[in-house]
Amino acid sequence: MKKVFSLVMISVLGGILTLGGYLLFFDNDQIFVQESPGIPAYTPVNMSSLPEAANADFTEAAGKTVNAVVHVKNMAITRNPFYGTREGRTLQGTGSGVIVSPDGYIVTNNHVIQNANQLQVTLNNNKSYMAEVIGTDPNTDIALLKIDAEDLEYLPFGDSDNAEIGEWVLAVGNPFNLTSTVTAGIISAKSRDLGMNNHPSSFIQTDAAINPGNSGGALVNIYGELIGINTAITSQTGTYVGYAFAVPSNNARKIVEDILEFGDVQQGILGIRGAQAANLPKELEVKISEGVYVYQVEEGSGADKAGIKSGDIIRKIDDVVINKFSDLTGYIGSKRPEDVVKVQVIRDGDNKVFDVRLTKYEVFQIKEIGLEVANATSAELKQRNISNGVKITRGLTPQMQNEQLYGTIIIAIDNEPVKNIEDVERIMNSRKSGDPISVTFVSPNGEKQKYVWR
Structure with missing residues (x-):
């Protein structure tokens, strides 16, 4: 009898601990962006014959994907502060990347490679290469790397516009430094705006398990076609709890092509x-x-x-x-x-x-004062009875966003008239760092004001 009573009490206690842990884990969720430290092929997504859940087989998709997903290590060079001698490399953080061409172009997240001194890429066969950053787009958190290699296995871009809610997907990456990890789930939603970088966003949401280290990895359909670059998760703790987000492949492909053709993103x-x-x-x-x-x-x-x-x-x-x-x-x-x-x-x-x-979309970011500006139209200048100026399009910092300055015209910087964003860029690039910045504004009601940032 005592033995039965003990077993019942253990079961009850286990249930209480499980419920308490569940409530603790899921309370106060918040967005957590994982902090790590030739033109690609294009393949349309075929949605005409998706298998039913009971018959879904992920082995073909996983087999196509694991060899095209790499481990990215963000390295920093350490030096002796007294003698300036080189001491070695320090690991700043890790993430994942996707090979998108046989000659070594790799897509990853900008936050994976940000502020890197050296980038080391390790393939699924354990071969390692040093990578070069070809270009980045912080707004979408996409970066393009290149390694000196040939005949690599790669993933073709699928058409993310054709991906459907409820479709099976795989997330492939290197969570917690566990290489070539494959998890499965479905597309939970499309066009999710997380408000990252104070910039409108549009992510694919999935419930495939994604954890720190998956950043920059592949989200693929069951045919092994790349439909997203894994980027962020929603979590109280920084680990997966059922919500993960990927940059759609159509957006990532366009950024890659822009970087290769123009050197920057054409918006x-x-x-x-x-x-x-x-x-x-x-x-x-x-x-x-x-x-x-x-x-x-x-x-x-x-x-x-x-x-x-x-x-x-x-x-x-x-x-x-x-x-x-x-x-x-x-x-x-x-x-x-x-x-x-x-x-x-x-x-x-x-x-x-x-x-x-x-x-x-032509803008210039005056990062020193936290404002983004664009060329003003003739109608906007005429409305305020002025002949020159650029208009504020958005604030880059929470403080400037609260000021609600959209539409305000800047007519001079450091007492020098500005006609367009090229004038703003020229003035900001020629001034000495640390000097005060004076900006003359004309508000929407025509009032002229001058502010100085020190």
């Missing part, structure tokens, strides 16, 4: 400022809850020339349905300037379609 824009239709104030009397409401159309932009107007609600771009703002930013992020897209809008209850030629 195309519609030329509108908008908001999600469901979040509009009641006084606008908008009865549609899905889509992007156009608040403002930039003068001279592709949207302006095509005929899109303030008050339109964007519901579709090409064949992509636009339910929320991140659907729009995600799709446009896979395009470049001069591309033409079909934009379907609802205007006064009617559907209208416009062919919009994307224009180049």
Whole structure:
């Protein structure tokens, strides 16, 4: 009898501890971005014959993927502070990467390789190479590396626009330095905006287990096609609890191609400022809850020339349905300037379609004061009765974001007039570091003010 009673008490105690651990683990979730320390092939995703869950076989996809996913080590050179002699290399952090061409181009996350002195890449066959950074895009957290190797196994880019919620996927990477780890799950959602880097984002969400070290690894479908680059997780502890996010392959592929062809990322824009239709104030009397409401159309932009107007609600771009703002930013992020897209809008209850030629997003970040600026239109200058200036597009720091300076015109920096962002870049690059910065503003109501940053 005593033995039975002891077993019952042990079971009850175990249940209490399990429940308590569950509540502790899942309380107060927050976004945690893993901190680590020729043009690629393109293959469309075939969604016509996905196997049912009971018959899903991941062996072929895993076999195609593990040899194309590498271990990336971020190394720092250490030196003797007194004698300046070289002492060796220190491991700053680790992550993963995906080989996307047979001659050694590798896609990874920018935060994996950030501030690296040396990068070491280890293949699944344990061969190691030193890697060169070809280019980066901090806004999307994508970086392109190159190693000196040939005839490598690589992953073709799939078409992430065709990936579907509920589709089986594999995450392949090196969590906790465990090389060639494969986990399975489904696509939980698309076009997730995490608000990373104070920049609109559009991620694929999956419940495939992703942990620190998976950053930069592959998210593939069951055919072994690359549909995402694993980037972030949601967790209280920094380890996986069921939510993980990947940069869609269409966006990653476009960034890679831009870096190889132009040396930097070519960002195309519609030329509108908008908001999600469901979040509009009641006084606008908008009865549609899905889509992007156009608040403002930039003068001279592709949207302006095509005929899109303030008050339109964007519901579709090409064949992509636009339910929320991140659907729009995600799709446009896979395009470049001069591309033409079909934009379907609802205007006064009617559907209208416009062919919009994307224009180049040209901005300059004044990092010293935490502001991003773009060229002002003639209408914006005329409205304030001024002849020159650049407009503030966003704050780069929480403090500047709280100032709500969008639309404010900067007419001079250090008492020197500015006409465009080239003037701003020239002035900022010619000034001495540490000197005070004076900026003359004209607010939307025409009031002129001058501030000095010391």
